[in-house]
Amino acid sequence: MDASHSMPATAAKPKKRLITTRRAFVVGALVVGGGALLVGVKPTDVLSLGANTPIGPFGPFIRFDPDGAVTVVNKHIEFGQGSHVGLAAMVAEELDADWDKVQIAQAPANARIYANLSVGAQGTGGSTAIANSWDQFRTAGAAARAMFIEAAATKFGVPAAQLTVKDSVISHPSGKSASFAELLPDAAKVTPPQSPPLKDPKAFTLIGTDRVRRKDAVAKSTGTARFTQDVHLPNMLTAMVAHPPRFGGQVASFDDSAARKVPGVVDVFKVPSGVAVVAANTFAARQGRDALKVQWDESKAETRGSDDLLTQYHSTSDPAATGGATNWQVFEQQPKGGGVAPAAAKSLDLTYDFPFLAHAPMEPMNCVAEIGGGKLKLTVGSQIPTIDQLNTAMIVGALPGSVEIEQLYAGGSFGRRANFQSDYVAECVHIAKHVGGGRPVKLVWAREDDMTGGYYRPLTHHRLKVGIGADGMPVSWIHRVVSQSVMKGSPIPGGMDTSSVEGAMGSPYLKVTPFVDGQLTFVDVGVPVLWWRSVGATHTAFVMEHTVDQIARLAGKDPVDYRRALYTKAGAAGARHLAVLNLAAEKAPWGKPANGWTQGVAVHESFGTVVGQIAEVKLDGGRPRVGRVVTAIDCGIAISPDQIAAQMEGGTCLGLAAALYGKIELKGGVVQQRNFDGYQVLRMSEAPQVETYIVRSLNRPSGAGEPGTPVIAPAVANALLALTGKATTSLPFVAA
């Protein structure tokens, strides 16, 4: 690795945590999966057992058509975040390919060949698609380029060093030239170099330019992009499943007499997750499912409501009410080993509550499976193919690598399509196994199934006591977090699930505070929870940034000036935050909102990327309205500035939707929001105008898919604080 590309300490740290945690889960999954954990054998080798993936002469990531057109094989899912174009640009840059002729294909499932190098399994998450592929895909492009150079040198009878490549054509100063297409048969015979030299980023001609635009916009503007929902196979059946009304419920008995009378219904049977209806088409499956009468055994079901849980979480975090029974884990402590909080000139006692959130991607969960008769195949937008393979293999009794996955576009996910249980995939596999004979089964979840199906961002509570000194700087920060672990149920061998406190943990604000006591506890609740775009930052960014505005106010300081002082004091740990803040403050500019609007600021680092926003907010009929949002981002080298901007725009909208309206509420264990009428999301008339400014950087790229999401909520809360003098203690802003 070139030393000039090394990341600053602030960026490297969270990435390291991620590696430890998520690699561990794969190893653990093997143990639980019944496979022997073989010492000295890489997990990816075990997980890919049974796979048979052909690899061409240019390796697993690049193919050439006879006309010289380049196909880049994307090992990550494309679900809007732009992994397609980012990975293709890395290859095309080093290959000096004609960008207009570069195409993208989805990799098959094979953990050994297509693993995400930061997690040790094939999968997409943690905003790692670009970061983990940075060396791998550039090297693949550079190696292919070297093969063409060698073929051309032989053909022309000239030294390789005299050849140049531009737009898929190799030229020699003598005037000789040949295209990739002409050289293809010879280049394919060259042995690929293992460590070809990579370009100095200063020499990039494609990466970082506005030419790096999406390659799927035409397919996605004509209705021809293929999603799981769109799969049609000969003789295919469509399935829907009746699920229990409360999490943890089981089928006691069912009456399918009416369901079987629905024209088109083929069969009705019990599966572990409920009662499945298979039919000739979706409408028949839906009508059949709705005609079922199911008696549920709810003896083990979760029957608490959101209010019950909040009451419990508050008493858990309250030092006056805690009986000492909770299992607290320290996530930040200064001085190490503990101490006594110094006297504070002023202090604030704060609590924050965050509701369950559904991901609610536009494409509800679904899957196509073919099991039996020599077939073992999923056709699905799969966020963690390795886990989906493993769970499928356990159900049917096969080697994980032998589970073929045809990867499709997914209509959003925001984390929902990545879970350790592969819930809807496993459900589809059970149904297809029952149907048997390799007959294709498409499982369709209605919106109501998707929204009430769990795997939510966990309900989370924070309690803080923050003291400031005479100079206004924080002197003590006592912080308790009560939540559910999104890693529960995953076979992680030991260690704390830091994903629930990432963003508070490692914050530059805590680095400059002499006394810090940050602790986390998890509560057992029978509601399945999961990462939701930006994971812990969905609440920690709010808590840290809204708290800082409140203590700045207590200290009588301007929120931007106050942050500048904290970041400056934090030194290297605050340097990127400071640069991002300054860029946003300059572009807004801070202190000069448009007439009638009030500005709010927030800065947060997640997944190695720092995002700062200055939002203009006003109250419109008592509801916050967000106008212009100036966004600054440091994500290292910008591969596609346009798509980074798109992720900031989209992340801001998703974050704002959750901040304004997002709430899944349980009453007596039953989810109250069943569709978009009850679970309000952002619409056109409420969408902010996001301007994105990218900090110029030659550091290795970090992610852009998630870090744009968590910043808008505290920016809005801080604007409301300035406007009304009132702090926000719970989300969403707008009561249902």
Next chain:
Amino acid sequence: MAIPLNINGKDVSVDASADTPLLWVLRDDLQLTGTKYGCGIAQCGACTVHLDGQPMRSCQAPIGSLAGVKILTIESLGGTHPIQAAWVKHDVPQCGYCQSGQIMSAVALLAKTPKPNDADIDAAMNGNICRCGTYQRIRAAIKDAAGVATA
């Protein structure tokens, strides 16, 4: 029961009950899968088609009610519509799942209001949800296709 429909300028006959929503006939029977299922209750707009030129939610249109109605889907635009060109120019789609519906609503808007202002766009597009949050590019693409200046 065979029910006659006129879809994208062609007369077709589908064997389905009269209460079947047009959405499922398009997707399952005719394999016109550009029109998407998102909510089934006319809240998200992913299933938007044109019924006699009006943008409507096909999840709420039983085929028995569509005798003599000219039905147009995303497939009818042929990829050459100025709105589609503007969508590509602005790289509007992210996941792309809602975009057929967005485009059908936008096409209907421009047919009725060739030079829409922001309020026109809000009114015409508010029934179409995009969870990826592509709204500001949708707005820019509509204005570009309409030849009106961006504010």
